[in-house]
Amino acid sequence: MSLLPFSTVDVFTKTRFGGNPLAVVRGGEGLSDRAMQAVAAEFNLSETTFVLPPADPAHTARVRIFNRTEEMAFAGHPMVGTAFVLAAADPGLATVTFEIPAGTVEIKIERNAEGAPLGATVAAPQPLNLGETVAPEVVASMLRLAPGDIVVTSHPPILASVGNPYVIAELSEAALSRCDPDLAAFRDALAAHPQFGTRMSVHVYCKHRRTLRARMFAPLAGTWEDPATGSANAPLACLLLSLEPGTDEARFEIHQGVEMGRPSLLDVTARRTPDGIRATLRGTCVPIMKGEIDCG
Structure with missing residues (x-):
């Protein structure tokens, strides 16, 4: 024994x-x-x-x-x-x-x-790596939302990673609380994007300046929803910094798990470095x- x-x-x-x-x-x-x-x-x-x-x-x-x-x-x-x-x-x-x-x-x-x-x-092990974009309709289908709930003014839904890949999408504030994962839609999305691996994890957020609220869903890996996801919020912070070309460093206060009754707080800082945008999370x-x- x-x-x-x-x-x-x-x-x-x-x-x-x-x-x-x-x-x-x-x-x-x-x-x-x-x-x-x-x-x-x-x-x-x-x-x-x-x-x-x-x-x-x-x-x-x-x-x-x-x-x-x-x-x-x-x-x-x-x-x-x-x-x-x-x-x-x-x-x-x-x-x-x-x-x-x-x-x-x-x-x-x-x-x-x-x-x-x-x-x-x-300190996240890798700099930001951005991959393919995903149609807003696909993300909306996976979360039982309307395509108009996906905010694309700053960026489309996109695969992002600092060591572990996630599809990251911005939502309207009202839509964030209405997310309801559809397992069949996740399976269909993965079948259409086999290059994304086995998990097809989706990280969604809404923001008010440097304060964010986020939710992460990975039902194909057995995690229907995650109360706090450092490996998703780190590339999220890096992605947001990449959209501010005149900014070298940005710190974000990220709230997750609220809808699950397990509120979480992540302090994430993204920085421009010689080898790319890197993140630390506390x-x-x-x-x-x-x-x-x-x-x-």
Whole structure:
């Protein structure tokens, strides 16, 4: 019998049972990919991470991220939450470097005056990469909206990534609360765009200057709606900065999870750099559970 310690934390919130829950499993070097996926499905959260020894001893850990159905190259709330769990176990930890499939992620720990961890700031592993546009009618169909609910004055719906791709679309404020994912329409959209991978994740938002409200839907990956999505809000912030050619840096306050009853707050900054537009995202965490999982 193999018992592995795990912790769960709520990420991008200061309130217990708010934000986006994450399970962090320590160890598991001997687990197969299939076993890790089974553990993630058992937790049934948006993501579960496994903290493993790094390939490079100069780094803190290799971290594998699984949603309910597959491994992910990068995800924001798992980076913040995993760093928070490690910081709680090591009072001297100030920065961490994680190896993930999308690259190397640098994370700064935030602590209070007593030294207890509060949260972390994550540098996304890749600069903004913009892909194909998607017809407003396709996004509207997936979310049971009218095509006119999709705002295209700033940009059309477009595939964007800083390590994990999302279709990003702006909505009217009234339409944001009316989103209702249509699973069949998601399947049809993916069949028409197989180059988008297996998830066909849609991130929608409305904005008032630098304050945004957002929702993310990935029902084909088992996440009907996500309460906080760092890997979607980071490219969103980069995309918005790209639309302001005279601006070198922009900071956004992004609210997500409101409609789910799990309000989340993400602080995302996008910056122009020599290799493209890059993002950092900051969030706080609340510890919830600790235990052991029997991996057989």
